Amino acid sequence: MSSEATAGAHAGDHGDGHGDGHGHHGPKWLAHHFDTPAQQFDAAKLGMWVFLAQELLFFSGLFVAYGVYRSWYPEMFKAASHQLDKIMGGTNTIVLLFSSFTAAMAVRSSQLGKQKETGRYLLVTILCAFGFLVIKYFEYQHKFEAGLLPSRYFHPHMDHLVAGSAPLPANTGTFFGIYFMMTGVHGVHVIVGIGVLIWIYLRNQRGDFSKEFFTPVDIAALYWHLVDLVWIYLFPLLYLV
Amino acid sequence: MAAITTTPGAHHDAEDPNASFLEKKGLMSWLVTLDHKRIGIMYLISVMIAFALGGIFALLVRAELLTQGKTLMDADTYNKMFSLHGVVMVFLFIIPSIPAAMGNIILPIQLGAKDVAFPRLNLLSLYIYWFGACFGLYSMINGGVDTGWTFYTPYSSSDPALGGVGSSTSVIPMTLAAFIMGFSSILTGVNFIATVHKMRAPGLTWRRLTLFTWALYSTSIIQVLATPVLAITLLLLTMERFLGLGIFDPRLGGDPVLFQHFFWFYSHPAVYIMIVPGMGVVSDIIATFSRREPVGYMAIAASSLGLALLGFLVWGHHLFVAGMSEYATMVFSALTFLVAIPSGVKVFNWVATLYKGSISLQSPMLWALSFIFLFTIGGLTGLFLGMLAVDVHLHDTYFVVAHFHYVMVGGTVMGFVGGLHYWWPKFTGKMYDEAPAKAGWFFVFVGFNITFIAQFIMGSRGMPRRYYDYLPEYEIFHQISTVGSWVLGFGFVIILYVLVKSLMSGKPAPRNPWGSAALEFQTPTPPPTFNFVKDPVLTRGQYDYQLATEDELYEGFDDPLFPGIRGGKPAAKPAAAAEGEKE
Ligand code: HEM
Ligand SMILES: [Cu+2]
Numbered sequence: 171m172s173s174e175a176t177a178g179a180h181a182g183d184h185g186d187g188h189g190d191g192h193g194h195h196g197p198k199w200l201a202h203h204f205d206t207p208a209q210q211f212d213a214a215k216l217g218m219w220v221f222l223a224q225e226l227l228f229f230s231g232l233f234v235a236y237g238v239y240r241s242w243y244p245e246m247f248k249a250a251s252h253q254l255d256k257i258m259g260g261t262n263t264i265v266l267l268f269s270s271f272t273a274a275m276a277v278r279s280s281q282l283g284k285q286k287e288t289g290r291y292l293l294v295t296i297l298c299a300f301g302f303l304v305i306k307y308f309e310y311q312h313k314f315e316a317g318l319l320p321s322r323y324f325h326p327h328m329d330h331l332v333a334g335s336a337p338l339p340a341n342t343g344t345f346f347g348i349y350f351m352m353t354g355v356h357g358v359h360v361i362v363g364i365g366v367l368i369w370i371y372l373r374n375q376r377g378d379f380s381k382e383f384f385t386p387v388d389i390a391a392l393y394w395h396l397v398d399l400v401w402i403y404l405f406p407l408l409y410l411v
Numbered sequence: 412m413a414a415i416t417t418t419p420g421a422h423h424d425a426e427d428p429n430a431s432f433l434e435k436k437g438l439m440s441w442l443v444t445l446d447h448k449r450i451g452i453m454y455l456i457s458v459m460i461a462f463a464l465g466g467i468f469a470l471l472v473r474a475e476l477l478t479q480g481k482t483l484m485d486a487d488t489y490n491k492m493f494s495l496h497g498v499v500m501v502f503l504f505i506i507p508s509i510p511a512a513m514g515n516i517i518l519p520i521q522l523g524a525k526d527v528a529f530p531r532l533n534l535l536s537l538y539i540y541w542f543g544a545c546f547g548l549y550s551m552i553n554g555g556v557d558t559g560w561t562f563y564t565p566y567s568s569s570d571p572a573l574g575g576v577g578s579s580t581s582v583i584p585m586t587l588a589a590f591i592m593g594f595s596s597i598l599t600g601v602n603f604i605a606t607v608h609k610m611r612a613p614g615l616t617w618r619r620l621t622l623f624t625w626a627l628y629s630t631s632i633i634q635v636l637a638t639p640v641l642a643i644t645l646l647l648l649t650m651e652r653f654l655g656l657g658i659f660d661p662r663l664g665g666d667p668v669l670f671q672h673f674f675w676f677y678s679h680p681a682v683y684i685m686i687v688p689g690m691g692v693v694s695d696i697i698a699t700f701s702r703r704e705p706v707g708y709m710a711i712a713a714s715s716l717g718l719a720l721l722g723f724l725v726w727g728h729h730l731f732v733a734g735m736s737e738y739a740t741m742v743f744s745a746l747t748f749l750v751a752i753p754s755g756v757k758v759f760n761w762v763a764t765l766y767k768g769s770i771s772l773q774s775p776m777l778w779a780l781s782f783i784f785l786f787t788i789g790g791l792t793g794l795f796l797g798m799l800a801v802d803v804h805l806h807d808t809y810f811v812v813a814h815f816h817y818v819m820v821g822g823t824v825m826g827f828v829g830g831l832h833y834w835w836p837k838f839t840g841k842m843y844d845e846a847p848a849k850a851g852w853f854f855v856f857v858g859f860n861i862t863f864i865a866q867f868i869m870g871s872r873g874m875p876r877r878y879y880d881y882l883p884e885y886e887i888f889h890q891i892s893t894v895g896s897w898v899l900g901f902g903f904v905i906i907l908y909v910l911v912k913s914l915m916s917g918k919p920a921p922r923n924p925w926g927s928a929a930l931e932f933q934t935p936t937p938p939p940t941f942n943f944v945k946d947p948v949l950t951r952g953q954y955d956y957q958l959a960t961e962d963e964l965y966e967g968f969d970d971p972l973f974p975g976i977r978g979g980k981p982a983a984k985p986a987a988a989a990e991g992e993k994e
Contacts (some may be wrong), residue, residue, distance in 0.1 A: 203526035203610075213528040213609040219602045224635045231643030231673060235658055238669060263563075321663035322573070322655020341664035347656030351647065 199383045218389045219238050222396050225359075229400055232352050236407060239344055248347035251411045252335050253318055255309055260303050261410040262399065269298030270398040273367075273391040280388075283381035287373060292371040292387075295394065299364045306357060313346070320347035352404055359397045366390050429944060431840065431937040445530035446940055450537050451515030455831075457540065458512050461503035466900065468496035473862075473896040476889045476988055479880060486879040488974050490557035491580065493877060497560030502589045505819060506681065506826050509635070509688035511536070511599050514627045517834060518603060520931040520938060521621050523612025523947040528605035536598035543591035549803070550584035559877060561678070562586055564659035564670040568651040575662070583649050590645040593638045593769035600634030603627055609979040614949035621929055621953045622698075622711050624690025629715035633680045633687075633722060641677035644670065669732050675726035683722040685819055687715050692759055693779045696833050697761050699927040700776035701768025704954040707746025707760035723749050733801050740799055747797030754790050758783060760916040773849040773925070778829025779791065785821025789814060792867070799808070807877075810870025813863040820859060828855075828906065835910070836924045841917030843909050851905035858898030928959040 172401060183184030194206065204210040230380045240247045240353035276291035313319065331338075371377065432448045438943060439544050441449055473490045473855050475483045482580030484492065502904070519527050550556060557580050558567040558798035562728055567582050571573030579781060607628045620628075634656045648670065650656050690711075705711055735743075761783055770776070776961050792814040834841055869888035874881060881889065904953045923932040951958040 192721060201530075203524065203530065205946075209609055212606045217532075217601050217605040217606055220604050220635055221597075222596050224639045227636055228639035228643050231640050231647070234673075235647070235669065236468060238666070239658075320650075320654045320656025321660075321665075324657075341657065344657035344664050347650075347654070347663075348656055349655065351658075352653075355646070378761070402717075 179320050188310045196383065199378070203252070207382065209269055214385045214389055215392075218392050222392065225343060225396055225400075229352075229355070231405075232348070232355065233403070236352070238324050239348060240411070243341055243344070246339040246341055249336055249338055249346055250318075250342045250349075251408060253316070253332055254409045256314065256409050258309050259405050262302050264407045265298050265302050265305070266398045269295045269302075269319070270395055272298065273394045277384065277391045278284050280374070280379050280384040281381065285377065285379065288369060288374050288379070288387065292367055292374060296371065299360055301369065302360055302406055303357065305354065305363075305382075312395075313350075318346050319343070320350055321410055352408065356397070356400055356404060359400070363394050364398050365391060413488055429935065429939055431935070432872065432938050432940045433840065433849075434940075438521060438761060443534075445534060447519050447530065447533055448516045448838075448938065448942075450530075450533050451517075452510055453537055454507060454512040454515060454540070455838075457537075458504050458508045458985075461544070461692045462508075463497055465496050465499035465504055466903065468492050468499065470896055472496055473893040475879075476881070477893045478890075479886055483918070487557065490877075491878045493631070494550060494556045494559050494814060498547065498556065498585060498589070500819075501681075501685075502592050502839055503547065505594075505622055505685045505823050506596055507540060507599075508629055508823065509602070509692060509830065510630055510684070511595070512602065513692070513827075514623075514688065514832065515599075515831050517836060517931055518624060518627055519610065520934060520942050521624050521929060521953065522606065522610050523615055523943065523949065524606065524610035526533070526610075526939040526945075527602050528610055529602050532598050532602050536595040536602070538593055539595040539598065543588045543595065543723070545583045546588035546591060548841070550581045550588060553581040553584065555836075556580045556582055556584055557584045559583060561674060562589075562645070562702075563674075564648060564651065564665075564667040565661055566671075567658050568586060568648055568667075569662065570652050572657070575660075583652055583879065585611040586645045586649050590649070593642045593645070596634050597642075599637045600631035603631040607631075612947045612949055617794065618709070619949060620712070620822065620954040621691075621707060621903035622694035622708070622715075623691035624710055625712040626687050626715050629719040630684055630687045630829075632716075633684050633719045635948065637677045637680035637684070637723070640673060644673040647673075668735075671730050671733055672726070673880075675677055675729040676723070679726040680719075680722040681727065682818065683718050685823045686826075687718055689782060689786075689823040689830075690715065691831035692826040692833070693761065693782045694757075695927075695929065696775045696829055697764050697768075698954050699833070699925050699929070700771050700773065700779070701764055701770075702926065702956055703764055703768040704812055704952070704956065705760060706766075707756070707959070708954070710756050710955045711760050711802030714756040717753035717756075718750065721746070721753065725750060725797075728797050728802070731799060732806050734833040744799040747793065750797075751790065751794060754786075758790075769888050772859065774845060774852055775829050775833035775925070777852045777856075778825050778832065781852070782822060782825040782829065785817050785859070788928055789817030789819075789821050792817065800934050806868065807865040808870040809874045809876055811864035813874045815858075816866075819841050826853075833925070834931070836920030837936055837938070839914060839917070840920050841922045841926065843917055844914035847905060848909045849910055851902050854898055854902030856902075856943060858900070860904055862892050862896070865889075865895065926964045928956050928964060929953040933963055 178363060196204075200207055201212060203215070204295030249276055272294045273289045276295065277289050279287035279291060286410055312330075313326070317323075317325040317327050318326070321341075324346060326342075373386065432446055441453060442773065444450065471483065472489070475489050475492070477483075481648035515527070516535065519525070554561075556567075556578065557579050562582065562585075565575070565576045567586075571577065571579045607624060610635075611620075615741055627947070647656065647658055651659050651665070655663055656665070658665045661667060694705055694711055725743060725747045727739055728747045731740050731743070785907075792810070796805055796811065796814060832843070832848060865888045869885050869892075870876075872885070874885045920936050922934070922936050927934070929947075930947065932939075933947075
C-alpha cells in the first residue's frame with residue numbers, strides 16, 4: 171500500500187506531459203497532487219468504496235426500522251405487502267439488473283479504449299434508469315389513488331385494493347410509511363445516478379477517457395451497482411414477504 | 412537535511428515554489444481554492460464563529476439560572492437558548508472543529524503529500540457545511556428550536572399545527588441543517604481515509620505516522636460509519652413531522668424509543684468524533700514539549716482505533732431509563748466499562764511520556780496537560796453514569812451536564828485551543844505573545860472547573876437538567892456555576908485578543924518554533940502551496956528525536972523558560988538566522 175510500490179510499478183506511465191503548464195510530470199488527466207496514475211486510480215477507487223460503505227449504513231437505518239416493525243406486526247406486513255404490485259416491482263428488478271450489466275460493459279469497453287461502445291452502453295444504462303423511474307411513477311400513482319399512504323394520510327379505498335385482499339389491519343399506514351421512505355430514498359439515488367451517468371456519458375463523448383484513464387467510468391459504475399444492489403434487497407423485503 | 416531527502420526535479424516549475432499558501436489575495440482566490448490549507452483556514456474561521464455564537468447562548472443560559480424564577484428571559488426562550496447552544500456547539504463547532512479545520516491543514520503535511528486525495532470534494536464539504544449552517548440560521552431566525560439538541564420524538568415529530576402536542580418551533584429546518592452538515596462530515600471522512608492510505612510520502616510507513624494522523628484516521632472511520640445513521644434518522648424525523656410516517660410517533664403506531672436507539676447509535680460514536688482528534692493533538696503536543704517519542708506509540712494509535720470500534724457498542728447507556736429490557740441494560744452497562752480500557756491506555760501513556768521527558772511548559776503544553784486532567788475527570792464520571800443503578804439516580808441531572816462538559820469542553824476544546832496555539836505559527840506565519848496566552852489559559856481552566864464542579868455537586872443532589880427554575884437549596888450552586896462561566900468567558904476573550912494581536916503585529920514565526928521533529932515543522936512557515944519545496948522522503952519517524960538533526964530540531968527554537976534543556980545540545984538558535992537558508 172505504500173506509495174513507493176505504486177511509484178515503482180508505474181514508472182512507465184510518466185514520460186509525456188512535460189511542460190503542460192501545471193508543472194508536473196505526467197499525462198494531462200493526472201491531477202497535480204498525485205505522483206503517479208496508479209496512485210490516483212487507487213485513491214479514487216478506495217474513496218468510492220468507503221463512500222459506498224457509508225451508503226449501506228445510510229440504508230441500514232431503514233432496514234432496521236423495517237425489521238423492527240415487521241417483527242412487531244407480521245400479519246400487518248403480510249396484508250400490506252399484498253397490496254404492492256409484484257409484476258411492476260419484478261419488471262423493475264429486471265430493468266435494474268440489466269442496467270447494471272450494461273454499466274459493467276461500459277467499464278469494460280472503456281478499459282479497452284472503445285469509446286463509441288462505451289457511449290452506447292452508457293446510453294442504455296441511462297435509458298434503463300429512466301424506465302425504472304417511469305414504472306415507479308405508475309406504482310406510486312396507484313398507491314396514491316388507493317389511499318395507501320403513510321400513517322397520517324392513510325385512508326384506503328376498498329375499490330382500489332387488490333382483488334380478494336383481506337381487510338387491512340391497524341397500523342398498515344406504518345408499512346406504507348416505510349415503503350415510501352425505502353423506495354423514495356432509493357429513487358433519489360436513481361436520480362442522482364442518472365445525473366452522474368449523463369455526466370460520464372458527456373465526458374466520454376468529449377474523449378476524456380482512454381485505455382490509460384477510465385477511472386471515472388469505473389467509479390460511476392460502482393455507484394450504479396450499489397443502487398442496483400439496494401433494490402435487490404428492497405424488492406423481496408417489500409413485495410414478496 | 413538528513414532525514415528528509417528529496418527527489419530531484421519533482422514538480423511545479425510554473426509557480427514560485429517558495430510562495431506561501433497565504434500569498435494570493437482576494438476573496439475569490441479563497442472561495443474557489445482547492446488548497447487544503449486554505450479550505451482548512453476557512454473551516455477554522457467558521458467553527459470559531461460558531462463557537463462564539465454557542466458560547467453566547469451558553470452565557471445566556473447560565474445568566475438566566477443566576478437566580479430562582481425569571482432572571483432574564485421567559486421559559487420558552489430559555490428552552491430555545493439551551494437547545495440552540497447544544498445544536499450549535501455539537502453540529503457546527505465541535506464535530507468539524509479539529510478534523511475539518513486543523514486536520515485539513517495539517518494532515519496532508521504530516522503525510523508529506525501535496526494535498527488531500529480529493530481536493531474538490533474537500534471544497535464541496537466546506538460548501539455543504541456552510542449550506543447546512545444557513546439552514547440552522549434560518550431555523551434560529553424563524554423561532555429556533557426548543558427540543559434540545561437530541562430532537563427526541565415524539566416531542567419533535569408531533570406538530571401542533573396538525574393536532575399534535577409537540578414542539579411548535581421550526582424543527583424541520585434545524586434537523587435538515589444537521590442532516591446536511593452530516594454529509595460534510597462524511598465527505599471529510601472519506602477524503603481523509605483515502606488520503607492516509609494512498610498519499611503517504613515514500614518512507615512514511617504506518618508506524619511512522621504521527622498520532623494526530625492516527626487519530627484523524629480513526630475519527631474518519633467513525634464519521635463514515637456513524638454519520639449516515641444519523642442522516643437517515645433525521646430524515647425520518649423530518650418526514651415523520653411532514654408526512655406522518657408512523658415510525659416514531661406513538662399516535663400513529665410508531666415507537667419513540669426507536670428514535671433514541673437510532674440517535675444514540677450515531678451520537679455516542681459522535682462523542683469519539685469529538686474527542687479522538689483532541690487526543691491526537693494532545694499526543695503530538697506532549698511529544699514535542701517533552702522532546703520525546705511518545706511511550707507506547709502503537710498502544711496510543713491502536714487505542715484510537717479501539718475507541719472508534721467500541722464506540723459503536725455502547726449507545727444503549729443513554730437509554731437505561733427509557734424502557735429497554737433488563738438484559739439489554741446490563742449488557743450495555745458492561746460494554747460501557749470496556750471503553751475505559753483504551754481511554755486509560757492513552758492517559759497512562761501520556762503520563763509515561765511526560766515522565767523523564769524534558770518538559771517545557773509553553774501554552775500549547777498547558778492546554779494539553781489540562782486536557783489530560785479534565786478528560787480524566789470526565790471519563791471517570793462517565794463510569795458512574797455507565798453503572799446501571801447509579802445512572803437511574805443521576806440520569807438527566809446536572810451531573811450528566813457536568814460530565815459531558817468535562818469530556819467535550821475539558822477534552823475537545825482544550826485539544827482544539829491547544830492545537831490552535833501549537834500550529835498557529837504554521838498557519839499564519841506569526842508568533843503570539845506567550846504571557847497573555849498563558850493568562851487566557853489560566854482563566855479558562857479555573858473558570859471551567861468552577862462552572863462545572865458546582866454542577867457535579869448539584870446534579871448528584873438531584874438538580875434536573877434543562878429546568879428553567881429550581882428549588883432554593885440549589886441556588887448557591889447555580890450562582891457559583893454562573894460566576895464560573897463569566898471567568899471562563901473572560902479567558903476566551905483574552906485568547907481572542909492574543910490571536911488577533913498576533914495577526915496584526917506578531918513577530919514572523921520561525922520554521923520550527925517548538926523544536927518539533929514532526930514533518931509539518933520541517934517545511935517553510937507558512938508552507939508553500941504544495942506544502943514542500945521538494946517532495947519529502949522519510950528516513951526516520953516523526954517523533955524520532957535521536958535521529959532528527961540539530962537543524963531540524965533547533966532552527967528557531969527558543970524556549971524562554973528552559974533554554975537549552977536537551978542535554979549537551981546547543982541552546983536556542985536565533986530565530987531569524989536560520990530562516991530561509993535551509994530547504
Ligand atoms: C463555554 C462554557 C459553557 C457553558 C457555561 C455551558 C453551559 C451549558 C448549560 C447551562 C447547558 C444546559 C444544561 C441542561 O440543562 O441540559 C448546556 C448544555 C449543553 N452544552 Fe454547554 N456550556 C458551555 C460550553 C459548551 C461547549 C464548548 C459545548 C460543546 C462543544 C457544549 C455542549 C453542550 C451540549 C451538547 C448541551 C446539551 C444541550 C441540550 O440539552 O440540548 N457546551 N451547556
Ligand atoms: Cu454515550
